[in-house]
Amino acid sequence: MLSSVIIGGGPGGLGPIIWAAQHGLLPDWLDRGVAVVDRQGHLGGTLGRFGIHSDSLGGSYLECLEAAGLPAELRPLRDEPVAHEMARYRDSFPPLVLVDRYMRHIGVALAGMLAERSALHLCTEAQAIHLRPDGSVEVEITGPDGGANVLAARSAVVALGGRQRWMHGELKPGLTLANCRMREVMPSDRALSTAGLQEADRILADVGRRRILILGGSHSAYSVAGAFLGLAGAERLAEGQIVILQRREPRIFYPDREAAQEDRYDVAPGDICPRTQRVNRMGGLRGFGREMWRQIALRPRAKPEPRVVTMDMQRLGADELGAMIAEAALVVPSFGYRSETLPVFDAGGERLTLNAELGGVAVGEQSRLLLSEGGSLPNLFGIGLGTGYKLPTSMGGEPNFDGQANSLWLYHNDIGAIIYRAIHELERHPAGAAAVAA
Numbered sequence: 547m548l549s550s551v552i553i554g555g556g557p558g559g560l561g562p563i564i565w566a567a568q569h570g571l572l573p574d575w576l577d578r579g580v581a582v583v584d585r586q587g588h589l590g591g592t593l594g595r596f597g598i599h600s601d602s603l604g605g606s607y608l609e610c611l612e613a614a615g616l617p618a619e620l621r622p623l624r625d626e627p628v629a630h631e632m633a634r635y636r637d638s639f640p641p642l643v644l645v646d647r648y649m650r651h652i653g654v655a656l657a658g659m660l661a662e663r664s665a666l667h668l669c670t671e672a673q674a675i676h677l678r679p680d681g682s683v684e685v686e687i688t689g690p691d692g693g694a695n696v697l698a699a700r701s702a703v704v705a706l707g708g709r710q711r712w713m714h715g716e717l718k719p720g721l722t723l724a725n726c727r728m729r730e731v732m733p734s735d736r737a738l739s740t741a742g743l744q745e746a747d748r749i750l751a752d753v754g755r756r757r758i759l760i761l762g763g764s765h766s767a768y769s770v771a772g773a774f775l776g777l778a779g780a781e782r783l784a785e786g787q788i789v790i791l792q793r794r795e796p797r798i799f800y801p802d803r804e805a806a807q808e809d810r811y812d813v814a815p816g817d818i819c820p821r822t823q824r825v826n827r828m829g830g831l832r833g834f835g836r837e838m839w840r841q842i843a844l845r846p847r848a849k850p851e852p853r854v855v856t857m858d859m860q861r862l863g864a865d866e867l868g869a870m871i872a873e874a875a876l877v878v879p880s881f882g883y884r885s886e887t888l889p890v891f892d893a894g895g896e897r898l899t900l901n902a903e904l905g906g907v908a909v910g911e912q913s914r915l916l917l918s919e920g921g922s923l924p925n926l927f928g929i930g931l932g933t934g935y936k937l938p939t940s941m942g943g944e945p946n947f948d949g950q951a952n953s954l955w956l957y958h959n960d961i962g963a964i965i966y967r968a969i970h971e972l973e974r975h976p977a978g979a980a981a982v983a984a
């Protein structure tokens with residue numbers, strides 16, 4: 547029986563593997579059996595669809611290849627042209643297409659190791675997970691030829707990426723986007739993609755005096771505003787024609803308190819990460835989204851950007867908001883992500899309801915999948931975009947942070963480590979999982 551099946555070979559799913567690789571533990575783990583399943587024909591994920599820059603520094607992506615424990619099979623990656631290209635962005639923000647290419651190169655090397663020592667299933671769709679009475683799991687898959695198969699393991703890691711839910715969330719009592727008239731709507735996931743930006747450019751060119759309404763006040767919203775301003779169609783926009791409609795002011799990342807003070811940013815004691823002294827380390831806007839905020843908020847040395855304004859959604863009544871949405875040339879819901887899921891059945895064949903299926907946080911302690919009625923599944927883990935893992939205080943992060951930590955660095959370090967250790971604990975003591983499955 548395999549040690550684990552990892553469903554989804556994006557930056558999240560590869561997290562525990564990359565952590566193990568950095569610490570010299572990967573060959574041994576692969577020899578005990580790890581299968582990675584992905585519906586795509588490669589490992590590395592889906593970041594390449596976005597036409598914007600990363601909000602993490604290039605150096606954070608390079609760190610995993612610099613680790614002393616890296617197995618011989620992965621060391622040549624350090625000298626590949628894509629790693630040198632990434633190194634040029636060590637202290638700046640690389641385009642996401644480069645991050646994607648870089649992750650795919652790591653994916654190719656890992657695929658070689660998996661195929662040689664363990665199991666790799668590309669172009670393969672995971673359909674469902676079945677918990678077994680002995681505490682193991684079976685993952686139902688459909689291969690490239692349409693044939694069905696089952697992978698049996700002690701545990702599984704669900705890392706399918708994220709999805710946006712924007713139609714049915716209440717903006718105001720009784721007001722959802724599902725019951726609004728809209729000329730054009732494009733959720734941020736689409737708006738930030740290369741194809742979405744081309745579409746937005748066409749809309750902007752013909753916008754007249756109508757507004758572009760971005761709903762939400764976090765990373766995606768500010769990234770959308772910044773990306774739209776870079777389009778040719780945005781050149782003729784008038785003052786205030788792009789509106790970010792937010793419920794609260796975003797938090798902003800600074801390397802330390804002094805940098806925040808220099809930028810006239812008020813820092814509360816709870817905004818500081820005790821481990822690194824950084825301000826809003828987990829929840830703060832970074833990269834180009836942060837620069838967008840600095841331009842709108844007229845921070846020192848930032849070029850003012852009058853085409854974008856922010857408005858407080860709380861101050862609008864439902865009718866007023868509904869009218870703004872109906873009149874806008876384009877509405878961009880930017881409400882973040884929840885994690886994708888797949889059906890999970892208990893040992894008696896009953897379908898379980900995951901918390902994430904109801905739009906809630908996907909994982910709890912040790913990144914284990916949460917059930918909607920409470921409790922978690924001992925041998926099923928979740929990692930990646932939208933899972934909502936709450937970092938324990940030992941991992942640092944600002945006490946005021948109440949959002950999601952979606953970061954490749956965390957998947958490949960702290961969160962990857964948590965899952966790796968829990969999986970190995972299960973291998974040593976499978977009885978705990980059996981008791982819950984029964």
Ligand SMILES: Cc1cc2nc3c(=O)[nH]c(=O)nc-3n(C[C@H](O)[C@H](O)[C@H](O)COP(=O)(O)OP(=O)(O)OC[C@H]3O[C@@H](n4cnc5c(N)ncnc54)[C@H](O)[C@@H]3O)c2cc1C
Nearest residue numbers: 554556557558585591592600601602672707930931953954
């Ligand atoms: C616009 C945007 C910008 C971001 N920028 C950054 C950044 O700068 N820095 C950072 O650290 N993080 C960033 N993130 C957050 C996050 O780290 C990335 O989204 C990251 O790529 C998430 O990886 P993932 O593995 O969760 O998802 P994905 O990369 O989407 O991988 C999921 C994988 O699961 C596979 N899959 C899905 N369903 C199935 C199935 N049923 N069977 C088999 N395979 C399946 C898919 O094919 C895919 O390969 C960004 C997110 C977004 C949306």
